[in-house]
Amino acid sequence: DLVREVHEEYVKAGAEIIQTNTFSANYNKLQQFGLDKQLREINLSAVKIAREAAENKVFVAGTIGPLGLRIEPYGPTSFEEAKAMFKQQAEALLEGGIDLFVLETFSDLSEIQQAINAQAINAVKEISDLPIVAQIAIQMDGNTVFGATPEIFTKRLEDWGADVIGLNCSVGPALFLTALEKMREATTKKLSAQP
Numbered sequence: 001d002l003v004r005e006v007h008e009e010y011v012k013a014g015a016e017i018i019q020t021n022t023f024s025a026n027y028n029k030l031q032q033f034g035l036d037k038q039l040r041e042i043n044l045s046a047v048k049i050a051r052e053a054a055e056n057k058v059f060v061a062g063t064i065g066p067l068g069l070r071i072e073p074y075g076p077t078s079f080e081e082a083k084a085m086f087k088q089q090a091e092a093l094l095e096g097g098i099d100l101f102v103l104e105t106f107s108d109l110s111e112i113q114q115a116i117n118a119q120a121i122n123a124v125k126e127i128s129d130l131p132i133v134a135q136i137a138i139q140m141d142g143n144t145v146f147g148a149t150p151e152i153f154t155k156r157l158e159d160w161g162a163d164v165i166g167l168n169c170s171v172g173p174a175l176f177l178t179a180l181e182k183m184r185e186a187t188t189k190k191l192s193a194q195p
Contacts, residue, residue: 003046007053016058019102020046020093023065027085040092047096061102061133062093064120079119087123100131104168104194107137107145121160133192134162137170142179150182158187166192 003021010018025043030036043062050060067085071077090101103120117134124132134157136144143149148156157165165187167176173195180191 004049004053007050011053011055011058017061017100018050018054018058019061019063020050020096020098022046022063022089022093023104024068026064026067026089028067028069029065039088040095043089043092044096047093047098051097059099060097061100062090062096062098063102063104064089064093064124065103065105066107083119083123086120087127090124091127094128094130098130100133101128102133102135103162104133104135105137106135107170117157117160121157121162125161131163132161133164133166134160135166135168135192135194138167138175138179140171140175142175142182150179151186154183154186154189158189162189164190164192166194168192168194171195 007018020043022043024030025039025046027036027039030039030042035042047060047062054060064086067082069075069077069082071079071082093101101124103117103124106117121132121134124130136153136157138144138150144153154165165183167179173193176193176195180193183191
């Protein structure tokens with residue numbers, strides 16, 4: 001009931017899009033709590049709750065966050081396994097009836113994280129033509145944790161197939177504005193911001 005109430009408050013406040021409460025509802029994160037076998041049910045329920053709150057007045061975005069694991073060669077998980085985990089969650093969200101995907105709070109654009117981010121977008125693109133919003137978390141200097149500038153991560157997300165490129169979490173609106181101005185120079189795609 002609490003999640004539904006939060007969604008309803010966003011709708012009442014004038015939001016045009018609400019996001020499912022599924023940021024960590026992927027195989028790896030759920031497995032840590034013994035809930036991995038309920039992944040589909042958890043994601044479907046989250047979409048249902050958001051849909052009910054939306055009352056066909058606003059769009060419902062299926063939210064996918066980072067997997068929270070290390071990919072080869074720095075960890076035991078292969079690129080294909082990571083892609084399968086993203087795809088499993090995306091399929092459940094799609095089955096639930098979302099209007100778009102939001103891949104959010106990715107922050108590490110090192111070689112390995114680039115692959116993860118690309119795999120998330122590819123996993124979604126394989127099963128759906130719904131729009132994908134891909135959002136990066138930046139630091140106080142406007143760059144990612146490992147120093148990728150707004151121009152660099154914007155171009156990479158565009159190349160990987162994101163329909164909307166954005167920022168979320170971590171820093172406030174003033175720093176977002178500066179980064180968004182740089183992002184605008186790097187792409188003609190729509191931009192988003194969720195401080």
